[in-house]
Amino acid sequence: MINGYDIKTLFFFFFKVGIRAKRAKLFFIVSFIPAVIFIIVRIVSLLKPESHYPFSALFLQIGGVFYFQMFIQFLCLFYGSSVLTDEVDNKTLVYLTTSPVSKASIITSKFMAHTLISAVIITSGLLVSFIISNFSNLLKVVYLGRLGVFLGAALLAVLAYSSLFTLMGTFMKKSILVGLFFVFGWEAIAQFLHGATQKLTIIHYIKSLLPAGFPGTQSLLVFRLQPSSTTEAIITLLFLTLLFLTVSIVIFYKKEFTLSDQD
Amino acid sequence: MPIREKGYYNWEGELKASYVKWLPIFLTGIKGVYKKRFSKLVVSFFLSYSFIFLFLVFLSSHPAGNFLKKAIEVIQTDKMLFYYYYTYESFLLFFMVIMSIFAGAELISGDLKFKSFTLYLSRPLSRLDYVKGKFSIVLFYLLSLTLGPAILLIIFKMILTGSFSVSVRVFLGVIVFPILISLFLASLSIMLSSLSANARLVKVIIFVFYVMSNAIARMFYDIFKSRSFLYISISENADRFGEFVFGTRRGGFYTEGLISGCILLGLTLIFFAILAIRIKRVEV
Amino acid sequence: MESNTNTDTVLKAEKLSKWYGNILGISEISVHVKPGIQGLLGPNGAGKSTFLKIASGQLKQNLGKISVFGEPVFNNHTLFSRIGFCPEHDSYYKDITGWEFMTFLAKCHGFKGKKAVDMAGASLERVGMTENAQKPISAFSLGMRQRLKVASSIVHNPELLILDEPLRGVDPLWRVKIIKLIKEFEKEGKTVIVSSHILPEIEAMTNNITLIHQGKIFAHGDIQEIRSLIDTHPHQVSIQCKKPRLAAKKLIRHDFVLNIHFDDTENKIVIKTNNRESFFDTMMKIIVENGIEVDEMISPDDNLQAVFDYLIGR
Numbered sequence: 120m121i122n123g124y125d126i127k128t129l130f131f132f133f134f135k136v137g138i139r140a141k142r143a144k145l146f147f148i149v150s151f152i153p154a155v156i157f158i159i160v161r162i163v164s165l166l167k168p169e170s171h172y173p174f175s176a177l178f179l180q181i182g183g184v185f186y187f188q189m190f191i192q193f194l195c196l197f198y199g200s201s202v203l204t205d206e207v208d209n210k211t212l213v214y215l216t217t218s219p220v221s222k223a224s225i226i227t228s229k230f231m232a233h234t235l236i237s238a239v240i241i242t243s244g245l246l247v248s249f250i251i252s253n254f255s256n257l258l259k260v261v262y263l264g265r266l267g268v269f270l271g272a273a274l275l276a277v278l279a280y281s282s283l284f285t286l287m288g289t290f291m292k293k294s295i296l297v298g299l300f301f302v303f304g305w306e307a308i309a310q311f312l313h314g315a316t317q318k319l320t321i322i323h324y325i326k327s328l329l330p331a332g333f334p335g336t337q338s339l340l341v342f343r344l345q346p347s348s349t350t351e352a353i354i355t356l357l358f359l360t361l362l363f364l365t366v367s368i369v370i371f372y373k374k375e376f377t378l379s380d381q382d
Numbered sequence: 383m384p385i386r387e388k389g390y391y392n393w394e395g396e397l398k399a400s401y402v403k404w405l406p407i408f409l410t411g412i413k414g415v416y417k418k419r420f421s422k423l424v425v426s427f428f429l430s431y432s433f434i435f436l437f438l439v440f441l442s443s444h445p446a447g448n449f450l451k452k453a454i455e456v457i458q459t460d461k462m463l464f465y466y467y468y469t470y471e472s473f474l475l476f477f478m479v480i481m482s483i484f485a486g487a488e489l490i491s492g493d494l495k496f497k498s499f500t501l502y503l504s505r506p507l508s509r510l511d512y513v514k515g516k517f518s519i520v521l522f523y524l525l526s527l528t529l530g531p532a533i534l535l536i537i538f539k540m541i542l543t544g545s546f547s548v549s550v551r552v553f554l555g556v557i558v559f560p561i562l563i564s565l566f567l568a569s570l571s572i573m574l575s576s577l578s579a580n581a582r583l584v585k586v587i588i589f590v591f592y593v594m595s596n597a598i599a600r601m602f603y604d605i606f607k608s609r610s611f612l613y614i615s616i617s618e619n620a621d622r623f624g625e626f627v628f629g630t631r632r633g634g635f636y637t638e639g640l641i642s643g644c645i646l647l648g649l650t651l652i653f654f655a656i657l658a659i660r661i662k663r664v665e666v
Numbered sequence: 667m668e669s670n671t672n673t674d675t676v677l678k679a680e681k682l683s684k685w686y687g688n689i690l691g692i693s694e695i696s697v698h699v700k701p702g703i704q705g706l707l708g709p710n711g712a713g714k715s716t717f718l719k720i721a722s723g724q725l726k727q728n729l730g731k732i733s734v735f736g737e738p739v740f741n742n743h744t745l746f747s748r749i750g751f752c753p754e755h756d757s758y759y760k761d762i763t764g765w766e767f768m769t770f771l772a773k774c775h776g777f778k779g780k781k782a783v784d785m786a787g788a789s790l791e792r793v794g795m796t797e798n799a800q801k802p803i804s805a806f807s808l809g810m811r812q813r814l815k816v817a818s819s820i821v822h823n824p825e826l827l828i829l830d831e832p833l834r835g836v837d838p839l840w841r842v843k844i845i846k847l848i849k850e851f852e853k854e855g856k857t858v859i860v861s862s863h864i865l866p867e868i869e870a871m872t873n874n875i876t877l878i879h880q881g882k883i884f885a886h887g888d889i890q891e892i893r894s895l896i897d898t899h900p901h902q903v904s905i906q907c908k909k910p911r912l913a914a915k916k917l918i919r920h921d922f923v924l925n926i927h928f929d930d931t932e933n934k935i936v937i938k939t940n941n942r943e944s945f946f947d948t949m950m951k952i953i954v955e956n957g958i959e960v961d962e963m964i965s966p967d968d969n970l971q972a973v974f975d976y977l978i979g980r
Contacts, residue, residue, distance in 0.1 A: 128774060132770045135766075136761060136762060139762075142578075149590070149594075152594070152598065153601075156598070177605060180601075180604060184597065184601075185597060185601070189593055193590050196586060197583065201582065204582065208582075209759070210757035211757050211759055214753075214771065215774070217722055217749065217753075218746055218775055219744050219745070219775060220743060220774050222741070292419075293419060293420060295582050295585045296420065296424075296480070296585070299480075299589055303589075372741055375726050376724070377725065378755060378757075
């Protein structure tokens, strides 16, 4: 069902097409917003030496919120839902489904290509923001360890959200609005709820991986009431990724796409 | 060979130029948005918010409403009622953003994708008429779901309280506030729609614009502790403008509110300028 | 997999029906396609594309069965190494060149490295796109994109070609070349199913046609045979000669001549007959015996347009 050569061919092709597109460049620019903010703050702190800005905490408060509560979700919503929707909208799905490549390979390789594009965009912005905000502490192992945690959590977040939105894009045409409601409606509300309800969101497990705060700094995660353990969070995110991807493949096998001009 | 039957007849009538040339675009667009799959769901979400306030107004005149005393106390005055209706936790603004995405994102990007400009511009229709027609569709939906229920709220309150007077300032506020916010959001969605043929990208970018403006404003505020940075946030500007328009803030003339209104108006004009440049450049 | 001799049925459809909600796409279509060129003719909305999409595994039928090379098509991706499909829609990937696209498709079909490059090059060469292949597809004209689509369907040298309106948007010179290309495929032993709503295109490619209208097959087989089966509509034959009235006088005695119309300005007579074969036999004898010099003899309605019009009852 899944052939290595097919996956390799499709993956490289769609990665090339995706990374060349104008929208990838736009998202790259957006991913550096926190870095720009930190540069401005650095400049202000140089011009006003009396002002003291806690950069490590700022990265958690600003970078953490920006990437983990907004940007990753937007990016994965766009790229995840477009795994199949782009092919249907542009009517290029026919070239894939009339080649001796299994539908499982099509979904898997496109998912991998889009996830990698999202991951590259996010990690580059995250890395640069982290470096600028923790410039003087970069040689300290604990900060490098924190960077690793952030990058790891970001990658897992990209995988989980991308697979969820891939499923939405395979299943329904208007996946963007539904995705926005899920992230900024359900996930936003669920973070305030007690008990196991929080576990019905992806953001809960991502937040469980993120550090509660640097020593002596404010915690980002004031709304987190009952975090899951790191192991549980990693396993759940990977499991959800596999689950959503598998269901997407099953739906792709069962569903027919008429490729008409009507929405 | 003589023509026995022409098969056509000369029309003896008079050609009348249509006064409002963009009206067909507007009417077709209204129907088009209404026919979309989740339109009723989006509209009902919108109206459910208005029903909550209608319910509160009803309860405020009803003895059994005592259990929601605190909520009702807040809306006892007209200015507070409409201020909270329009700005409470930016709920209505959020719905307006969703509606501007739903109604506006595909309007021009769809024409770009299917190369339909020729269809419009080969008629006696200028590019300005085209923009007016498209813009008015989003404006219609935004106003009918904000201003419409607000007018109903006024009428409902008048009937329930038996008092048929409403302050001029509040009445003007009820009209001016949604008009400015609707103009802003409609121009934003139409402008972004004109920049890409990919409607899904446009939808995401509209929402990103809204969310990021609030997030970036908060970030700068958290760092520098200066309220000036809150001018970057769309919801903060809407909030402040609401306070200015309804006069809910104590202590004299509320300059920040006026500045917020000017910022929203200025941004609207900038969006129109970008839209005009974009539409001019589209090849037919 | 069954072995496929030249006479084996390549595509077998039995009572195929497909509807989209309340709209009927095709209804009870039964077709057996053997090697050669099978023309699928019908007006827009007749159901040609629906049938071809089912035949190429894009859609699944609601009723009936379809098999290609003895196997079901839907969700059978391995079968597509033997099938080439040229879609009807003008669809392409932006930001890549024609060359990149063809190489990608060749690799999807399992060709690796240099072989993939060679296969891509060969298919581009056949449709005359080698020179323009390095340009981005978004810069191609409609005709060039159409030729690229045809190339995409032949890159892997398939046994069955399904071409949905392959000549749409193509300039007259390349129309002739593509028609020639399709005939070459037939000579190579391939099976080609080609659809069009333009009658001269189909006539130029093949005599073996299936007429489809409102989702149903109206006729299937050789154009001439179909025509001759339509007894309700007499054949017309137009003869331009030096002695039209003499020819008419000799012909009018026969029962199979229903009507003769004279056109004195062009020395022409148009005869309506209900027995084509008898008419031509007799006409040859009359010409020889009476020394009539014939300038032109044609059957104005002995073509696909007339056949089609008669069948759909215009």
